[in-house]
Amino acid sequence: MKATGRTVTAVVGAALLIGCVSGPAASKGSEGSGSEGTKEPKGSAAGERVLVFSKTAGFRHDSIPEGIAAVKALGAENGFAVDATEDAGAFSTKTLARYDAVVFLSTTGDVLNQAQQKAFERYIGRGGGYVGIHAAADTEYDWEFYGGLAGAYFQSHPAIQPARIAVEDRAHPATSHLEESWNRTDEWYNYRSNPRDRAHVLASLDESSYSGGTMSGDHPIAWCQEYRGGRSFYTGTGHTKESYADPAFRQHLLGGIRWAVGAAQADCRPEKGYTPLFDGTAESLAAWKQAGPGSFSLSEDGTLTSSGGLGMLWYGASEFNSYSLKLDWKMASAGGDDNSGVFVGFPASDDPWSAVDNGYEIQIDASDAPDRTTGAVYSFQSADIKKRDRALNPPGEWNTYEIRVEGERLRVWLNGVKINDYTNTDPARSLRDGHVGIQNHGAEDQVSFRDVRIKQLPVRPVRSAEQGN
Numbered sequence: 001m002k003a004t005g006r007t008v009t010a011v012v013g014a015a016l017l018i019g020c021v022s023g024p025a026a027s028k029g030s031e032g033s034g035s036e037g038t039k040e041p042k043g044s045a046a047g048e049r050v051l052v053f054s055k056t057a058g059f060r061h062d063s064i065p066e067g068i069a070a071v072k073a074l075g076a077e078n079g080f081a082v083d084a085t086e087d088a089g090a091f092s093t094k095t096l097a098r099y100d101a102v103v104f105l106s107t108t109g110d111v112l113n114q115a116q117q118k119a120f121e122r123y124i125g126r127g128g129g130y131v132g133i134h135a136a137a138d139t140e141y142d143w144e145f146y147g148g149l150a151g152a153y154f155q156s157h158p159a160i161q162p163a164r165i166a167v168e169d170r171a172h173p174a175t176s177h178l179e180e181s182w183n184r185t186d187e188w189y190n191y192r193s194n195p196r197d198r199a200h201v202l203a204s205l206d207e208s209s210y211s212g213g214t215m216s217g218d219h220p221i222a223w224c225q226e227y228r229g230g231r232s233f234y235t236g237t238g239h240t241k242e243s244y245a246d247p248a249f250r251q252h253l254l255g256g257i258r259w260a261v262g263a264a265q266a267d268c269r270p271e272k273g274y275t276p277l278f279d280g281t282a283e284s285l286a287a288w289k290q291a292g293p294g295s296f297s298l299s300e301d302g303t304l305t306s307s308g309g310l311g312m313l314w315y316g317a318s319e320f321n322s323y324s325l326k327l328d329w330k331m332a333s334a335g336g337d338d339n340s341g342v343f344v345g346f347p348a349s350d351d352p353w354s355a356v357d358n359g360y361e362i363q364i365d366a367s368d369a370p371d372r373t374t375g376a377v378y379s380f381q382s383a384d385i386k387k388r389d390r391a392l393n394p395p396g397e398w399n400t401y402e403i404r405v406e407g408e409r410l411r412v413w414l415n416g417v418k419i420n421d422y423t424n425t426d427p428a429r430s431l432r433d434g435h436v437g438i439q440n441h442g443a444e445d446q447v448s449f450r451d452v453r454i455k456q457l458p459v460r461p462v463r464s465a466e467q468g469n
Contacts, residue, residue: 048101049083050081052085053102054067054105054106055087056106058109061134066243067105067244070244091120103131104133106134107138110142111139121228124229126230127231129260131256133238136150152192152220154191163188167180167202168204171267171400172255173258173266174256184246188213194218199220199223199232202222202223205220222252233260274453276453278451279302287316287317293309303450304448306448308440308442311352314346314348316435320434322405325344326453326454327400328401328450329342331364331396332396339442341364343356344405346360361378361439362412363375377422381420382420383412384420387417400414400415400416408430410423
């Protein structure tokens with residue numbers, strides 16, 4: 001927050017010749033592993049190169065030409081180059097190095113030999129991207145690496161029919177344009193295993209909305225993950241020719257490609273066990289209270305947007321003492337000068353300055369000093385600026401925070417990358433219990449929020465100095 005104010009009131013084709021492709025794409029250098037992120041983000045898809053691979057050794061989908069044409073059109077519209085091939089010889093270390101992602105477009109059966117598989121494993125390990133569309137899950141059943149990369153193998157499907165998709169993550173670029181329900185007609189795959197424990201589920205099928213689902217009510221249909229050094233996005237949609245003319249599906253596919261090449265950031269770590277505090281409905285705001293002037297308006301798509309201030313919308317139903325808090329947010333101004341923050345560890349009060357004086361703010365505004373800008377524990381500790389800048393999506397695009405509080409330790413993840421690790425040493429300002437809230441800062445600041453959820457964590461015992469660390 002700055003010295004001004006903010007408040008909260010809830011208002012209700014044919015293969016191309018690979019040898020003709022131009023030189024290498026940008027570096028795919030690794031950033032580490034796990035939650036620290038893997039692929040070097042680019043910030044836009046401009047200048048990236050994508051290979052569409054559509055070889056089939058089993059059933060062949062008649063929508064493949066439409067799929068190739070759609071990806072090429074998306075590339076032309078969004079500034080990335082697209083090549084297409086059914087020649088498995090493209091899977092060599094030299095050729096794959098030219099691409100930022102490989103799209104497996106309804107491939108089926110065993111399409112790569114052992115040497116080609118090893119080249120693709122090395123490509124992913126060096127930060128390459130994978131996009132699997134529909135029958136990509138019906139591919140390479142005897143290749144363990146590929147099964148993990150795709151996330152799940154195909155088992156069966158009923159007849160083509162309409163169904164409802166529940167969009168679980170509305171911050172990822174593949175799903176941020178969608179409402180909470182996405183109704184469409186497609187061929188709905190059942191999978192041999194549930195990827196939820198390994199991948200981050202973006203959308204799932206409502207099995208009560210159609211006939212033939214076999215996954216006992218938990219039926220992921222699109223997901224993402226960081227896998228062995230690279231990025232993997234899979235969507236089970238895209239069987240029909242009509243899919244590739246559907247603007248919502250094309251945006252879904254574009255978002256998956258942008259994330260896979262590192263042009264957009266998202267938290268693709270597995271997520272289970274969270275309870276919604278705000279789920280996009282007016283009913284879920286009943287437990288929230290406004291402190292100070294200003295308000296948040298609730299739009300039909302379930303987004304809260306700040307107005308006026310200085311104020312605070314805070315969750316009054318309970319305090320929390322050991323937890324992981326997740327929420328999605330975006331700024332409106334082109335320069336990122338939209339002041340707001342997420343507050344934790346403050347006592348109940350109708351005065352928003354009580355949270356400022358007694359709690360801790362994780363800043364959102366991108367235009368202030370390092371200890372008062374995005375990812376900072378405001379005025380106490382800056383985020384790791386290099387990691388923060390690589391993980392941050394620009395104004396107008398959604399970002400996801402995880403704020404994890406355990407004892408006096410406060411850690412912050414931005415789009416799945418840990419950017420801050422702060423330990424409080426002030427006994428008068430303890431993090432061990434308190435409320436959570438979001439700030440509306442002033443008339444010139446506009447920040448939006450979605451999907452505030454929390455997972456309570458085990459309370460770890462306080463260790464004495466004699467017990468060691």
